[in-house]
Amino acid sequence: MNADNVIEVAGLHQRYGEFEAVRDVSFEVREGELFALLGTNGAGKTTTMETVEGFRPAHSGTVRVLGRDPHRERRAVRPHVGIMLQEGGLFPDLTVAETVDLWRDIVPGSRPRDEVLEQVDLADKAGVRTRQLSGGQKRRLDLALAVVARPRVLFLDEPTTGMDPEARRTTWRTVRGLVADGATVLLTTHYLEEAEQLADRLAIMHRGEIRVAGTVAEVLAGHGDRIDFRIPPQVAVADLPRVGGAAPRVSATSAGPVATYVLTGRSVQAALRELLDWADAGRLELAGLRVRSASLEDVFLQVAGHPAVETEEANR
Numbered sequence: 001m002n003a004d005n006v007i008e009v010a011g012l013h014q015r016y017g018e019f020e021a022v023r024d025v026s027f028e029v030r031e032g033e034l035f036a037l038l039g040t041n042g043a044g045k046t047t048t049m050e051t052v053e054g055f056r057p058a059h060s061g062t063v064r065v066l067g068r069d070p071h072r073e074r075r076a077v078r079p080h081v082g083i084m085l086q087e088g089g090l091f092p093d094l095t096v097a098e099t100v101d102l103w104r105d106i107v108p109g110s111r112p113r114d115e116v117l118e119q120v121d122l123a124d125k126a127g128v129r130t131r132q133l134s135g136g137q138k139r140r141l142d143l144a145l146a147v148v149a150r151p152r153v154l155f156l157d158e159p160t161t162g163m164d165p166e167a168r169r170t171t172w173r174t175v176r177g178l179v180a181d182g183a184t185v186l187l188t189t190h191y192l193e194e195a196e197q198l199a200d201r202l203a204i205m206h207r208g209e210i211r212v213a214g215t216v217a218e219v220l221a222g223h224g225d226r227i228d229f230r231i232p233p234q235v236a237v238a239d240l241p242r243v244g245g246a247a248p249r250v251s252a253t254s255a256g257p258v259a260t261y262v263l264t265g266r267s268v269q270a271a272l273r274e275l276l277d278w279a280d281a282g283r284l285e286l287a288g289l290r291v292r293s294a295s296l297e298d299v300f301l302q303v304a305g306h307p308a309v310e311t312e313e314a315n316r
């Protein structure tokens with residue numbers, strides 16, 4: 001194991017009976033890094049996370065956390081690890097302060113309650129019973145319990161699910177603070193923006209496998225530029241031109257149908273010129289015209305085998 005790697009997963013396979021839920025998954029998380037696992041539903045993120053957390057043994061492959069097997073050497077690993085589960089088990093009649101105190105009694109090396117509540121932005125809710133908290137506040141209390149002892153390694157399984165955008169941003173600030181304080185974090189999420197905002201590196205899983213991994217820039221590299229515009233009402237989809245050798249893909253949006261040209265390895269400038277020549281010739285106004293790089297969402301949809309991307313493949 002490389003000494004900089006706090007988490008190492010190599011050739012991991014997991015099965016439920018005959019079904020192989022995780023297939024040959026490998027990744028490392030270095031000290032002080034935040035690594036995000038993204039993926040389609042049922043991709044195997046939670047199964048991978050639970051294995052790294054030590055809740056289940058690897059069917060085959062190697063998993064190491066702080067150099068140890070998190071399942072077999074659980075007693076040695078557990079004190080250094082904070083786990084925020086998808087469904088936290090809070091007692092409804094306890095207040096926020098009582099909940100944190102209960103946890104502080106169990107976890108060795110706990111920090112003062114006020115410091116923990118401050119960190120997750122729940123200081124003003126200390127006297128409120130947990131059943132009266134909003135969904136987002138409950139998730140933040142789950143996070144508080146995971147970080148009571150300032151763990152070296154933090155596992156966050158969908159930490160902001162059910163939060164409104166503002167609560168999500170507050171939680172991102174908290175997570176950034178934990179990373180700045182030196183925590184190494186493995187996070188699963190369905191929110192691409194969350195990974196873009198927080199992750200030093202990420203992996204996108206589909207059907208049990210890691211399909212793409214790297215920094216956001218590495219993951220986006222090679223996925224091409226895009227030209228989008230709203231299709232003018234007088235133009236039929238079949239009459240849209242090929243530009244830069246690419247056929248358009250069409251998607252429905254609330255503002256009407258949008259055409260997107262995916263220009264992998266082709267000159268955007270030349271394609272744009274062709275498109276504008278076509279528009280000028282037909283005296284068309286291309287509303288919402290924009291040129292952009294591929295986004296994480298584009299890559300995600302491609303990994304997930306989204307049908308709209310097939311046009312791009314067909315053009316190669």
Ligand SMILES: Nc1ncnc2c1ncn2[C@@H]1O[C@H](COP(=O)(O)OP(=O)(O)OP(=O)(O)O)[C@@H](O)[C@H]1O
Pocket residue numbers: 016019021039040041042043044045046047048
């Ligand atoms: N206890 C189980 N028994 C049988 N199959 C399971 C079990 N738990 C998970 N699976 C299956 O394994 C696959 C991976 O599930 P997992 O929960 O790891 O995916 P995920 O990426 O976390 O999905 P989601 O994003 O939907 O939460 C899915 O097809 C799921 O149905």
